[in-house]
Amino acid sequence: MNLLDQLDWSYWKRLNPKEKRTLLSQLLLHFVSPLMKISDIELKDFELYGIKCQTFQLLIDEEEFVFIPGNKDAILGWNLGTKGLSLLETAPNAQEITIPQELRGKYNFFDVDSLGELINDKTTSLRKVQIPPMFVQRHALPAGTNYLGIYDAVTGSFSGEADQFSSFEEEIKEVLSPNLTPEESLTWSFPKNIVKEDRWYIEMIPHSDSYYVFSHEKHTYTSLRKKIRRKNFDLLTEDQWEYINGAGSRRLFRWGNDLNAKDPYRGKNVRKMMACANMFGLFFDTSMERFEITEDPGILKLTNKKNNVGIPIVDFLPLSTYFSNTTTMIHEEVLSPSDYLYRKAILIKI
Numbered sequence: 373m374n375l376l377d378q379l380d381w382s383y384w385k386r387l388n389p390k391e392k393r394t395l396l397s398q399l400l401l402h403f404v405s406p407l408m409k410i411s412d413i414e415l416k417d418f419e420l421y422g423i424k425c426q427t428f429q430l431l432i433d434e435e436e437f438v439f440i441p442g443n444k445d446a447i448l449g450w451n452l453g454t455k456g457l458s459l460l461e462t463a464p465n466a467q468e469i470t471i472p473q474e475l476r477g478k479y480n481f482f483d484v485d486s487l488g489e490l491i492n493d494k495t496t497s498l499r500k501v502q503i504p505p506m507f508v509q510r511h512a513l514p515a516g517t518n519y520l521g522i523y524d525a526v527t528g529s530f531s532g533e534a535d536q537f538s539s540f541e542e543e544i545k546e547v548l549s550p551n552l553t554p555e556e557s558l559t560w561s562f563p564k565n566i567v568k569e570d571r572w573y574i575e576m577i578p579h580s581d582s583y584y585v586f587s588h589e590k591h592t593y594t595s596l597r598k599k600i601r602r603k604n605f606d607l608l609t610e611d612q613w614e615y616i617n618g619a620g621s622r623r624l625f626r627w628g629n630d631l632n633a634k635d636p637y638r639g640k641n642v643r644k645m646m647a648c649a650n651m652f653g654l655f656f657d658t659s660m661e662r663f664e665i666t667e668d669p670g671i672l673k674l675t676n677k678k679n680n681v682g683i684p685i686v687d688f689l690p691l692s693t694y695f696s697n698t699t700t701m702i703h704e705e706v707l708s709p710s711d712y713l714y715r716k717a718i719l720i721k722i
Contacts, residue, residue, distance in 0.1 A: 376722055379505040381441035385426070389415055396428055396439065403720055404507070405604045408433050416653060421628045423619050423651040434533070435509060435519065435716075438653045442505035442720070446620040448611060450495040450694040453488025456622070457629045457685065469682035481683055490686065491624070495694040496614065503615045505720040508608070511655050512664050514709030516596060517573050517586035525549075525562060526581045537585060540572040544585070548574075565710050573709045592704045593669045596714060605716040607667040612717070617673075618693030619651050626650050626693050631684040646691070657713060660690050664713040665701065672697045676711055 377383060378395060387395070392415065400410055413430040418438075428439045469481060480486035513519060521532010525548045530537050552560055565575040573588040591599065597607060608616065618626040625631075627645035632638050646658050656674070657664065663672040675690035675697065689695055701712075 374722070376442065376505070376720070379442050379720060381425070381443050384441040389426075392426075392428070399439070399505075399507075399720060403718060404432065408604075418649060418651055418653040420626060420645065420648070420651040421621075421623070423621060425619075425651050425653075427652065429510070429653055430507075432507065432718075436511065437507045437509055437718075440506055440508055440616055440652050443503045443615065443620060446501050446503045446611075446615050447498070447622070448496065448501055448614045448620060448694065449498040450624060450692070451492055451498040452622075453492055454484050454685075455488070457624060471681060472679060481681070481686070487683075487685060491689065494689055494696060495624075495692060496610070496696045501611045501615075503612060503620075506612070506616075507718040508616055508652070508654060509716045510649075510653060512657065512713035512715040514573055514575065514586060514662075515665070515707035515712035515714055516589050516591040517709050520585045520587055522577070523548075523574065523583045523585050524581065525583060530585070532585065536587060540568075540585070540587075543568065544572065544574060544583075548583070567709055575709075586709070588709065591707055593665065593701055593707060594703050596665075596707060597667075600714070600716055604718065606719050607665065608715060608717050609667045610671045610673070612719075613664070613666055613673050613715075614693050616652055616654055617650065617656060621693075624692050624694065625688075626656070631688050656691075658691060662711055662713050663697070663699070663701075664715060665707075669703055670700045672699055672701060674713075675699075 375395075375398065378387075384392070396413070404410065409432070411431045413428055415426065416429050417424065417426045425441070427441065430437055430439075471481060475490070479490045520537050521530055521534075523530045523537075523544065528545065530541070547566055548562065550560070562576060562581065565573070567573045567588060569588065569590050571588055573586045574583040575586075576583055600607060623629055627642070630638065630642050632642055635642070649655055660675050660678045662674065662676050664674050665672060673695070675695070679687045681687055
């Protein structure tokens, strides 16, 4: 049996931990640059909505990656309309929904079949594809950035790459601890994010007084892709992105088909599944404020525009594993870290 066959998920899940470690050693030896630092290798069990995967989490040059087994017969895309979806509530009257201009006249938002047409139109087509094994970054990064650590804006403490942070520290402190008059202090609040081009970028961690800190370089899609490849990484294709998001499941969303986040009983669990690591241990942005770029500049995943129609299945559709954007990106557009994310991968190709 060749190496790729052993790395297919159907075979991988039958291996014991010792056999998996032997295969991982081969992959690190032959497919990861010897110039990269490998550390903190752990065999972990990940699960989301009944789909389980035991695989390796590790640091590559101090960044978190996971190994994702390949799949020779992955089924991706959606053509089921509303079939199998557990939440198809429509607003009780027309006053409670706001239909975006681009959707007006195309769909009847009070009709299940018409909503099914909308879902099919806004998702990628059903297809069978071959997905290679790969190491994938756990968290997508803001475009043009490299993660350094976490800064507590209240205590002024930092944990992470202290040497690199020290060159930005005073600038960041000045921004987050300005000298304010008593009147100004009444209206001032911590900024959501700030970029100082070619220096640093900070982004508030939700529900906290701390910030993620990144170094920043101004990049277009073309220059960012070149930089990633120089370090022996790749971006993901649309097929690969959809697979690492939902594992090829026949569900519209990676956590299932339930969007009842406001339900007093199920809502807490739905919100938790939306935000937690998926069945491969990966995290995905749920803010609907940024795109995640792919290997093809014409294909973006996620979205930077919230619908707020008032119908959950429409409003949350951009979070679907199979959501298909109509927005494209210009090669030479400077990528703002507050608008675009990118995720590195090492593809195992023989």
